[in-house]
Amino acid sequence: MAGSGDERGSRDRSSLPGVSQHGSTDRIVLHVDMDCFYAACECRREPLLEGEPVVVGMGYEPGTDSGAVATASYEARAFGIESAQAISVALSRLPNRERADFENGESDLDRAETGYYRSVDMEYYQSVSEDVRAILRESADRMREVSIDEAYLDVTERTAWDVVPSGDGERTLAAGFARHLGERIAEEVGVTASIGVAPNMSAAKIASDHDKPDGLVVIAPGEVRDFFEPLSIEAVHGVGPVRARELGEMGIETAGDLAGADPGELLDRFGERGRELYERARGNDDRLVRPKGDPKSLNRESALPEATSDPDTCRETVRELAREVADRAIEEGALYRTIGIKVVTPPFEVNTRARSLSGPVQDGALIERVGLELLEEFDGEKVRKLGVRVANLEFGAAEQSNLGNWENASGVENSGAGVGTDADGADSTTEPVSGRPSEPAPRDGQASLTDFDR
């Protein structure tokens, strides 16, 4: 078990590494999952929306029927609204109340069967999320922010699994700790969370999913397998529609079935994932709660208003996406060694193409040029969606500007120097790299990317 030594050691400095002070090595992990977060944020901003059906759409322009549902409040879900649904479908099930009021005045539309539509406002949601995270950070020693509305906390050193009397029954100290955390979020930020408490991450996740919204579910150590037993296989993190079907073909329908399955067979069928799912279903999960670290790739994509084979539209879209990705990379302080595109053709075929460079760069003009070159392969094809992405990221430039790196940086000449690559010098830089970039081969006097000191 990785890290078991320091896991407990910090509780009492006098303890020997790896020696538990009280016989238990069970961690206490919280999974905090904000309820319908985008919709909750909209209600926070406009209290009028509280308790009403609210649909938040992405790519949605107020008054139109384009875009898709990002989040729907529980009141809206009761009308069959689901996330990822087309707004047009949502509107047919739940008409827009404000449009109805505006157009019909006293219409025959039943007001109770209409809802509010808002478009995604990430900046605002980020600010609310930040308020929540500030509270979470105060409450845990280690934390992993999974997304804008979800985080794992390791609170092993803040509370305990001990059972204490409470009201008409008893509860664990950890349950009280989590309840208090949930109350703080509700009172101080004005949105609600569902919280799962368990001895590991995957169980905590399942616990928080188990009772929404505003739920609190505790799975004590030793209860994990029993708790999982009856759950549908899809409740296990990592099982989506495809694997659920395949598992079903093997006669595995519940988490309990999975826990009792033949691990060899799972390994054959699903590779490493199979083993992982098996262990999760048995309640085994040694992953430590640790921060997420640097991103691995940055990507921007957008659906075209309608499928088209018009080269100008496609090229212009790629240019724009390339600029946006380049800006993101600058914001993040990321250099990239791979540039790629994604081309989705009807009905929904996803094609990706990528090219790696011989050294890390931060060069928007290059993203654009490589993107356009890769796009050429799809000349004449109908396209419904395009994406541009950079990967193989390095954050050397940012590190370099931080003093106090322990090594005195022989990597420096490598990390920062690609930054200034000018657009017109880029000609030789798009040579595909096959295998190791062993032969930079600056041809006819042109510098390759590995010539950093231009």
Place this chain on the structure above:
DNA sequence: TCTGGGGTCCTAGGACCC
């Protein structure tokens, strides 16, 4: 479900190196 956008991880095959 006729499908939005931003990510992660895994796999498989091929190129290339030693």
Place this chain on the structure above:
DNA sequence: TCTGGGGTCCTAGGACCC
């Protein structure tokens, strides 16, 4: 010239998650 195994890197696709 043939055979071989280990390892890394690259590209493309796929499943999954929020």
